[in-house]
Amino acid sequence: MATPLKDLLRGKPVFVNVGVRDFADALREAGYDVVHVDWSPPAGGDAEMAALLDDLI
Amino acid sequence: MKATMIKLTVVRKNRYFDSVFLMQVARRISGEPGISDASALLATPANKKVLADLGYGKGAEDKDFADAGPNDLLIALEGEEAAVRTVASDPEAWLQRPASASPGTGAGAGAGAKAGAEAGSAREPKSIRAATEVRPDSTVAVISVPGQHAAREARAALERGLDVFLFSSNVSVEDELALKDAARDQGLIVMGPDCGTAYLCGAGIGFANAVRRGPIGIVASSGTGMQELSCLIHAAGSGISHGIGTGSRDLSDAIGGISTLTAVDALEADPATKVIVILSKPPGRRATGSLMERLAKCAKPVILCLLGAAAVSAAGSAVGPAPGPAGGVITTSLIDDAVEAALREAGHPGFAKSQRSADTLTAMAAAEVSKMRPGQRFVRGLFAGGTFCYQSQAIFNRAGLVVHSNSPLAGMKELADPTASVESSFVDMGAEVFVEGRPHPMIDATLRRRRLEEEGKDAAVAVILLDFILGAISSRDPVGDLVGTVRAVQEMAARRGDHLCFVASVCGTDHDAQGLAAQNDALTDAGVFVFPSNAQAAAFCREIALLLAARKEKP
Numbered sequence: 001m002a003t004p005l006k007d008l009l010r011g012k013p014v015f016v017n018v019g020v021r022d023f024a025d026a027l028r029e030a031g032y033d034v035v036h037v038d039w040s041p042p043a044g045g046d047a048e049m050a051a052l053l054d055d056l057i
Numbered sequence: 058m059k060a061t062m063i064k065l066t067v068v069r070k071n072r073y074f075d076s077v078f079l080m081q082v083a084r085r086i087s088g089e090p091g092i093s094d095a096s097a098l099l100a101t102p103a104n105k106k107v108l109a110d111l112g113y114g115k116g117a118e119d120k121d122f123a124d125a126g127p128n129d130l131l132i133a134l135e136g137e138e139a140a141v142r143t144v145a146s147d148p149e150a151w152l153q154r155p156a157s158a159s160p161g162t163g164a165g166a167g168a169g170a171k172a173g174a175e176a177g178s179a180r181e182p183k184s185i186r187a188a189t190e191v192r193p194d195s196t197v198a199v200i201s202v203p204g205q206h207a208a209r210e211a212r213a214a215l216e217r218g219l220d221v222f223l224f225s226s227n228v229s230v231e232d233e234l235a236l237k238d239a240a241r242d243q244g245l246i247v248m249g250p251d252c253g254t255a256y257l258c259g260a261g262i263g264f265a266n267a268v269r270r271g272p273i274g275i276v277a278s279s280g281t282g283m284q285e286l287s288c289l290i291h292a293a294g295s296g297i298s299h300g301i302g303t304g305s306r307d308l309s310d311a312i313g314g315i316s317t318l319t320a321v322d323a324l325e326a327d328p329a330t331k332v333i334v335i336l337s338k339p340p341g342r343r344a345t346g347s348l349m350e351r352l353a354k355c356a357k358p359v360i361l362c363l364l365g366a367a368a369v370s371a372a373g374s375a376v377g378p379a380p381g382p383a384g385g386v387i388t389t390s391l392i393d394d395a396v397e398a399a400l401r402e403a404g405h406p407g408f409a410k411s412q413r414s415a416d417t418l419t420a421m422a423a424a425e426v427s428k429m430r431p432g433q434r435f436v437r438g439l440f441a442g443g444t445f446c447y448q449s450q451a452i453f454n455r456a457g458l459v460v461h462s463n464s465p466l467a468g469m470k471e472l473a474d475p476t477a478s479v480e481s482s483f484v485d486m487g488a489e490v491f492v493e494g495r496p497h498p499m500i501d502a503t504l505r506r507r508r509l510e511e512e513g514k515d516a517a518v519a520v521i522l523l524d525f526i527l528g529a530i531s532s533r534d535p536v537g538d539l540v541g542t543v544r545a546v547q548e549m550a551a552r553r554g555d556h557l558c559f560v561a562s563v564c565g566t567d568h569d570a571q572g573l574a575a576q577n578d579a580l581t582d583a584g585v586f587v588f589p590s591n592a593q594a595a596a597f598c599r600e601i602a603l604l605l606a607a608r609k610e611k612p
Contacts, residue, residue, distance in 0.1 A: 002243040003196040003219070003245070004243070004244030004245060005244065005245065005301075005323040006244065006322065006326050008197065008257065008323075009257065009324075010258075011258065012258060012260075013196045013197045013257050013260055014196050015195065015196075015260075016185055016188040016192070016198045016199070016214070017199045018199065018201070018214075019199075019200055019201030020076060020077040021077070023199050023263060026265075027262065030261065035181075035192050037181065037187075038181040038183055039202055039210075041203070042206065
């Protein structure tokens with residue numbers, strides 16, 4: 001379910017971090033819950049192929 | 058006997074690490090005895106070109122270099138042969154995350170204190186979709202994957218109902234517009250792309266300072282601009298409710314201010330926000346229209362800070378409203394003025410701006426100029442924050458002074474070669490040309506330190522203007538990274554009989570891990586003139602530049 005920005009500003013955010021792990025570490029150190037995604041480039045790093053797969057799914 | 062110097066590349070197939078981690082790996086390797094330069098990068102075409110231009114990948118042992126692709130990790134090493142070969146023989150040893158870096162609290166803390174970069178992976182979800190299954194109450198996605206993959210991840214986040222903080226750059230305008238349209242349809246926001254900083258309900262995201270919460274809400278297209286605003290508000294004893302980044306292009310006509318308008322709606326509805334500050338470069342004409350129409354209806358006081366607006370107006374190509382009152386909106390063109398107006402509207406008494414009067418500044422400048430030799434004529438600004446480079450130009454422009462820059466404001470001159478200053482030059486050291494395959498200067502001062510050494514060799518230089526940015530993700534000691542070079546350059550100038558003036562501002566708070574007072578003191582001890590804001594530091598340099606120009610004109 002979507003959390004519109006207006007509602008987001010009323011509570012404590014819960015984060016999903018994709019990419020730079022230091023961002024997750026900094027938020028955790030500040031006391032926030034973060035799920036870090038162990039991300040790797042999709043479809044062998046081919047962004048166009050990934051977009052095609054997205055369209056198929 | 059002198060050691061043989063070599064360049065060598067090592068390729069690890071199908072290994073992805075995030076860019077900041079790789080920056081840290083490169084720094085650690087660079088610190089090894091005998092290593093003079095090290096890079097750790099994904100083997101994208103752009104990164105390979107940078108390394109090839111530096112002379113890497115050409116030897117018989119670099120056979121994997123040509124075939125390496127964006128999924129592969131590339132380590133490039135230069136230095137004494139024995140040292141280079143030692144690192145190259147066991148690259149995995151350098152790819153382990155230091156144990157202390159991940160304290161890990163809360164759910165999903167798979168990268169806990171003991172977990173290395175590898176060990177944490179097995180327990181962490183592999184996609185945003187999977188992450189939201191682990192924590193169905195997730196609300197914000199923080200995305201910093203390489204630009205070519207960023208839109209895909211942002212789409213996935215929006216589909217799961219998450220608001221998006223999009224740190225990644227190099228996202229196309231078309232993708233940005235599509236993402237922001239999709240977000241708006243659900244009442245969500247995309248902060249970015251190229252969003253450096255945000256504060257949501259007290260949580261600092263990205264390059265963020267430890268600032269007090271309070272009544273002032275910020276909407277900013279610039280990360281360092283957001284940091285400066287919030288730190289000055291904090292220094293005055295007030296605080297911020299939320300800081301919402303929008304991305305540098307949001308108020309262009311192509312995007313139309315979608316995220317800015319969503320942010321204004323949210324802050325207007327937010328009971329904790331009493332005053333709203335909007336910071337941007339001057340918007341496009343159409344975006345200006347819709348923004349001003351919305352702001353005129355805003356139930357809360359709004360301060361619209363359009364950096365460089367007056368300067369652009371003076372150049373005869375103004376877009377956006379001129380500084381001054383416009384309807385119920387107060388417009389300014391400097392961050393300090395926006396802070397002052399916001400504090401006033403919030404009913405807060407103090408602001409540190411008037412520590413030094415204009416007369417005092419001029420007298421201080423005159424005292425400095427009196428010690429300079431006639432050949433010393435130029436100002437050099439080396440900035441970690443792009444907004445500080447931009448604002449400093451605006452301050453010089455307004456006084457009729459022209460500088461060269463790699464990121465020139467209207468009316469200024471383009472610096473043809475960003476790596477070499479000409480006359481008075483303001484250089485954005487965070488520009489793509491300096492950070493491609495390199496750490497950002499807020500994290501790693503290596504390139505700025507080298508550039509400072511070069512500026513110090515130029516006997517025509519009178520003043521050097523610097524900025525230092527504290528906070529999360531930034532270097533643990535931004536001033537310490539450079540102050541030794543500042544002293545060395547001062548001594549070098551003194552040996553040739555020059556008086557070289559150093560001016561700086563430090564963006565940070567007393568609550569930041571680096572400590573604002575300690576950073577300021579380290580600069581003051583080195584004889585640097587330290588100001589609480591970039592605008593004030595640039596204004597002092599402007600006074601010196603005006604006096605130097607007047608001295609030149611005297612018969």
